Amino acid sequence: MGESSSRDQTTETSNSSFFTEDEVRNLKSEYETGGMEKAKLLIQRKINDLENTELNIAVTGESGTGKSTFINAMRGLDKDDDGAAETRTTEGTMEPTGYRHPTLPNVCLWDLPGVGTPKFPASKYQKEMKFDKYDFFIIISGCRFTENDVKLAKDIKRLEKNSYFVRSKIDNDLHAKRKEGRDFNEEKELEKIRNYCIRNLQEAGIQSPRVFLISSFDQNRYDFNLLNKALEGDLPGIKKSIYILSLPNLNLEIVERKKKELKKQVWMLASLSGVVGAVPVPGVSLGCDIAILIRVIIDFRKYMGLDDDSLQRLAKMAGKPVGDLKAVVNSPLVGKITPDIINRLAWGTAAIFISGLEIALDIIPVVGSIFGAGSSFLMTYKLLTGVLDDLTVNAKRVVKAAFGTD
Structure with missing residues (x-):
């Protein structure tokens, strides 16, 4: 993990977004020898990677630990929604079952059978479950982690993959403690449960277990946000971005993280749009492909929820009428996106653009060296940045309307 994190940090600090330093040098070289047409091929390849890279998340644990409810929560679904994982009360999962994300179908959460059953003994589990296909593993328990859970975590570590211990249904535990009638301190009870889980795992041979206490019915409480951040932090660049964009908009921090990830894509999308074709806007030379811009706006709108x-x-997750959420949205970008809307956006961008090129090119990877300050790229970049800002403002309004909190 340490080696991977160091490599990812190098990529991030080079300010090259999803590109490695070698790829950045190659991009510059292609531009210098063949112009934007050659560089465009490398940019398009990276965008294709963003659209097509798969993220497979394995969720395992004994029957009744809340795996299906957790899988639904991670996808922002209720148990009655189309495509929701079936919550079972008796027999558990008999084979790996994949559940695709409703917005990003290249994200799939897999419900795996519990390890150590007669059909899937611990000795054959790794081979039967095809561990190699999964990016990381979430081991769920509703009470205490078992010997089989520990063996599973050790097998995962040998494959140099990450596993996370999730103690589910923590709200039920706290409710039971409250009912006992004695002095109740939620923080102290949570710490007791966490320490109990960690101590048992350490005694079983897991040196530094990462344990998260969650309720799948209230993702803004307990450790759900900490779990999401841990998963993000351990994923490489593109998969990290995909994971962040797959999160339900549970709080303002998630919205801001999504904006940050999409901002990394803006310069690439502007590069493609700015060289494909020219669309005349009266008084402004906007060299871009409107079809690309329309698709980008629709995608950004979807990612921002x-x-x-x-x-x-x-609305269903928050228990609010969807009309309450829609009522706070004030943007031309939530209806049908037409060429006329693009042109109006371009007019607004042009006013800013012409008044002064205040964009600091060093925040746009590569651009400072391969684009002139007066290029159509810069116009398109400003337009898409404005789109993202508008969607972010409205997404935050929706979060506040849904949950009544930051």
Whole structure:
């Protein structure tokens, strides 16, 4: 993990977004020898990687530990929604079952059978479950982690993959403690449960277990946000971005993290749009492909949770009428995106653009060396940045309307 994190940090600090330092040098070289047409091929390849890279998350644990409910929560779904994982009360999962994310179908959460059953003994589990296909593993328990859970975590470590121990249904534990009638301190009870889990895992041979206490019915409490951050932090660049964009908009911090990830894509998308074709706007030379811009805006809107389906899911999760959430949205970008809307956005961008090129090119990877300050790229970059800012403001309004909190 340490080696991977160091490599990812080098990529990030080079300010090259999803590109490694070698790829950045190659991009510059291609531009210098063949112009933007050659550089465009490398940019398009990276965008294709963003669209097509798969993220496979394995969720395992004994029957009744809350795996299905957790899988639904991670995808922002209720148990009655289309595509929701079936919550079982008796027989557990008999084979790996994949559940695709409703917005990003290249993200798939896999419900694995519990380890150590007669059909899947611990000795054959790794081979039967095809561990190599999964990016990381979440081991769920509703009470205490078992000997089989520990063996599973050790097998995962030998494959140099990450595992996370999730203690589910923590709200039920706290409710039971409250009912006992004695002096109750939630923080102290949570610490007791966490220390108990960590101590048992350490005694079983797991040196530094990462344990998260969660309720799948209230993701803004307990350790759910900490779990999400841990998963993000351990993933490489592109998969990290995909994971962040897959999160339900549970709080303002998630919205801001999504904005940060999409901002990394803006310069690449502007590069492609700015060289494909020219669309005349009266008084402004906007060299861009409107079809590309329309698709980008629709995608950004979906990732920021402002499409109808996402708003419906969030309203259901928050227990609010979807009309309450839609009522706070004030943007031309949530309806049908037409060339006329693009042109109007371009007019607004042009006013800023012409008044002064205040963009600091060093925040845009590579651009400072391969684009002139007066290029159509810069116009398109400003337009898409404005789009992202608008969607972010409205996504935050929706979060506040849904949960009444930051």
